[in-house]
Amino acid sequence: MTSAAPLVPFASATADQATVHIDLGERSYPIRIAAGLLGDAATYAALPKAASALIVTNTTVAPLYLQQVRAALAGRYPQVHVVELPDGEAYKDWQTLNLIFDALLQHGCDRKTVLFALGGGVIGDMTGFAAASYMRGVPFVQLPTTLLSQVDSSVGGKTAINHPLGKNMVGAFYQPQLVVCDLASLDSLPPRELSAGLAEVIKYGPIADMAFFEWLELHIDRLRAGDRTAMAQAVKRSVEIKAWVVSQDEKETGLRAVLNFGHTFGHAIEAGMGYGNWLHGEGVGAGMVMAAHLSQELGMVDAAFVARLTRLIERAGLPTRGAVLDAQDNAGAYLEHMRVDKKAEAGEIRFVLIDGPGKATMRGAPDALVRQVIDRCCAPA
Amino acid sequence: MTSAAPLVPFASATADQATVHIDLGERSYPIRIAAGLLGDAATYAALPKAASALIVTNTTVAPLYLQQVRAALAGRYPQVHVVELPDGEAYKDWQTLNLIFDALLQHGCDRKTVLFALGGGVIGDMTGFAAASYMRGVPFVQLPTTLLSQVDSSVGGKTAINHPLGKNMVGAFYQPQLVVCDLASLDSLPPRELSAGLAEVIKYGPIADMAFFEWLELHIDRLRAGDRTAMAQAVKRSVEIKAWVVSQDEKETGLRAVLNFGHTFGHAIEAGMGYGNWLHGEGVGAGMVMAAHLSQELGMVDAAFVARLTRLIERAGLPTRGAVLDAQDNAGAYLEHMRVDKKAEAGEIRFVLIDGPGKATMRGAPDALVRQVIDRCCAPA
Missing domain, CATH: 1.20.1090.10 (Dehydroquinate synthase-like - alpha domain)
Structure with a gap:
């Protein structure tokens, strides 16, 4: 079989932790990949200061990670508020988005308040759109806890809600300040969701890098078993490819569409x-x-x-x-x-x-x- | 009395028509000011081509100007759709905004569809936010028909809807492709609305240009009587000052706030x-x-x-x-x-x-x- 040359140079990625940079001029930001990042105050040390932060999460993720994130943010933000949304794609709508605006206004959050999206793709997309729109834009951070959101939706600034007539029809291109991929959070992922995330990992092979595809053929069983070293490499390579594509075409006027x-x-x-x-x-x-x-x-x-x-x-x-x-x-x-x-x-x-x-x-x-x-x-x- | 030097150089503005340019790099656009622009196909000649356009207006403005705008756009856009919203600040909410998304999706509008905001500040703010958010951003044009929207809200890319807990709390900075201030549309304005618009004209004096303030003291009666030449000058000078301020600070990190x-x-x-x-x-x-x-x-x-x-x-x-x-x-x-x-x-x-x-x-x-x-x-x- 003949393969096209890989779109993105294949970096050596054997370590269990890494930082990938997404290069978008003044909207550039790092994507950190390692186990144990969520509860570590150092993870958040470079973020803008503010009087308050708002963590947006859902009822499934909150019992698992909310406490550690809240504790890690407490030293940096005098007030850390929380809004818990119902879990699922069915709630990626205006009514649920509005719960975020309600919370922001009820707590008197201002233009400097930092939003944290703690959860999967739905939480990330909604929190990102809320951050893009609240007072016409406040800073936000992606804390993706699913494989799918770590390798795809949390990177690149696409935010949206669904409309009854179409998926992701209402949203914004709005980049986060930071993306934190805590590999430990993948341990709690149900097998069905792990598989769903692997779909977005696999896609990077055919569109950009057949060497990575071959690596996936060799490691797919380890990935399904949650092997931490294999997972680190899969997440890092996926994020590298995505970051490179987004850096070339932030607003999807051409190349970026191949990610679909x-x-x-x-x-x-x-x-x-x-x-x-x-x-x-x-x-x-x-x-x-x-x-x-x-x-x-x-x-x-x-x-x-x-x-x-x-x-x-x-x-x-x-x-x-x-x-x-x-x-x-x-x-x-x-x-x-x-x-x-x-x-x-x-x-x-x-x-x-x-x-x-x-x-x-x-x-x-x-x-x-x-x-x-x-x-x-x-x-x- | 001692006055500060004017913030913006006072250009001679005696002609009844003018084009003011707002300088925002690749987001720059012209603001055209003259009588009779709305129904003239030449007004729209430089806009991006697309398979469809959507005019957003309200039930008060539609009987006055919709037909001429529609006719002028018909040569450029194979399909020109219309959505008529109820009139008033009370409708500057999500439910009404959603009528625009419904229309866009029902008509199969795509990423190139151009939105036209035909009306006052509420129509401009809502149409702009719809354009910023539909498919994460489509082009739009401001066709302000009130004095207030011509001298203030249509220029500078602030778009928003209200939230029950605060005005303009949900929105985006999103620049139009073109602003068309048709002075003829001011003839139909009720006196109360004309006065309301004059508030935003007057504000430019104390914050930026006392020579303009003195000119307003001399011409306020003519402006209230709808004198076309005086109106042209008031609109042009207001727009010049606003365009200059916005060019310095598009996203209101400092200076722009003085406009408030x-x-x-x-x-x-x-x-x-x-x-x-x-x-x-x-x-x-x-x-x-x-x-x-x-x-x-x-x-x-x-x-x-x-x-x-x-x-x-x-x-x-x-x-x-x-x-x-x-x-x-x-x-x-x-x-x-x-x-x-x-x-x-x-x-x-x-x-x-x-x-x-x-x-x-x-x-x-x-x-x-x-x-x-x-x-x-x-x-x-």
């Missing part, structure tokens, strides 16, 4: 099944298989590559077949959801496809071909 | 009386008088200046005395509202005060002194 490999089909599954029934990473898992098949139909990769990708996704514990959204016209249901994707232009769906292993590209595809791929890739097997 | 002269007291009146009962400009009118008295108490201006400012505000048809928000503890009610002002820090209210005519400064003041000023400045006379 598998997401166009995946979002259709998530929306079509009702948010929260399929985890985001599960949608991305099946979505990558579908996008790979579409790439093959367009002559950009061979069947061996599609099989190899499908096999790794399966070994990660992820679905490799799409859901049936409509028994009558399943492909039609997918197409309808995909036309409201943010990458669509004038109604034309733009897919992230693989143009040879290790290299992604964006393009449209004839509806008939897309329908054929959907029919082939959706359950039952 | 009169607004700290004014917002307290607006909020305390219930949004929409006092017009924003009316609150600013009385608020400037209160801020002038506080400046005098602190030894920064003399009684003659306060009287002169009060007289011009009165001649503009504006209230010069604050409302009674609470018969028991009126000053306490003001202070409570003012502590949630965005300029407050760690609970300390920061006032924009006049440090000699033509020069503004920001500072705190002892509660006892502020209470004294409130007691003296609130009705009954």
Whole structure:
């Protein structure tokens, strides 16, 4: 098999801890990766001072990590407030976002108040959008506690809430001051969520770095078992690739869209099944298989590559077949959801496809071909 | 009387039309000022192309200008959609904002869709925030049809909605592509709204340019009568000063806050009386008088200046005395509202005060002194 040269130079990443820098001029910030960071006051030593901080978390994460984070922040911020949101993608809406604004105003928080997003991708996206919007912008910090949010959503400044008619339709590009990936928090992750996070790890291979993909093929079982050294390396390499791509194209006018490999089909599954029934990473898992098949139909990769990708996704514990959204016209249901994707232009769906292993590209595809791929890739097997 | 040198060089502004440029690097844009611009297709000739445009307006403005704007845009955008919101500050909330997102998604609008804010400050603030947030940012254009929005809110990229606990608490700094001040649209303005707009014109004198203030003293009657030539000059000079200040400090880390002269007291009146009962400009009118008295108490201006400012505000048809928000503890009610002002820090209210005519400064003041000023400045006379 021929692979494209890796998009990002492959740094040696054998240590269990690391700091990756995201280079965005005056909006640059570090991403720290190690075990035990959350409860260590030193983690927060370089943050801006303020009279108050607000930790935003959810009812699942709070019992696990809130106390240690609160204690670590107490020395730096005279007042540390907390708001606990209900857990789940179904709550990534305006009503729940407004609970953050309520708390900020009730506690008299000002323009210098620092927000801390303690939780997974939903908490990070909502807290980030709240920080972008409260008094037109206050500082915030990402404390991602899931694999998915550590390797993807916490890095790069995409924040949003869902609208009933589309996922992440209302939001902002707004960069945090710091991202803290505490590897110890992954120990508490249920296997299903660990697998969902692996979907976003795996995606970096086909789009950017087949050497990393080969490494994942060798280490996927250790990763599923929660091996700390393997996890450190997977998180670091994922974050390196993401940071590099975001540094090139912060606001997704071009290149950055390749990070959405598998997401166009995946979002259709998530929306079509009702948010929260399929985890985001599960949608991305099946979505990558579908996008790979579409790439093959367009002559950009061979069947061996599609099989190899499908096999790794399966070994990660992820679905490799799409859901049936409509028994009558399943492909039609997918197409309808995909036309409201943010990458669509004038109604034309733009897919992230693989143009040879290790290299992604964006393009449209004839509806008939897309329908054929959907029919082939959706359950039952 | 000694005046500070004007903050912004006083350009000759005798023509009935002008273009003022706001200099913000790659976010720079022109502000066009003339009669008859709204319905002229040439006004929009330099805007980005897109498959669709969405005009956001309200039920009061739509019958007056919607048809001509729609016709002028039809040649440039294959699809021109419209959403009509209810009119008034009371609707500057999330529920109404969401009507814009609903329309954008229902019409399949994409990342290139251009939003047009056709109306006063509420429409401009909400449309701007919708543009900042839809798909994390789409282009937008301000078409202000009130004096207040032409001379103040449409210029400079402040967008927001209100929260039950505070005005403009949720929003973004997000610059438009173009601002179009059609002087003809001021002909239809009710006298009360014209006066409210004059409050924001008058404020530029004490904070930045006493020569302009003197000009206003000479022309205030003509302005109230809607004299086109006087109006052109007032709008142009106001916009020049605002554009210069915003160019220096886009995100209000310092200087820009001087534009809020009169607004700290004014917002307290607006909020305390219930949004929409006092017009924003009316609150600013009385608020400037209160801020002038506080400046005098602190030894920064003399009684003659306060009287002169009060007289011009009165001649503009504006209230010069604050409302009674609470018969028991009126000053306490003001202070409570003012502590949630965005300029407050760690609970300390920061006032924009006049440090000699033509020069503004920001500072705190002892509660006892502020209470004294409130007691003296609130009705009954």
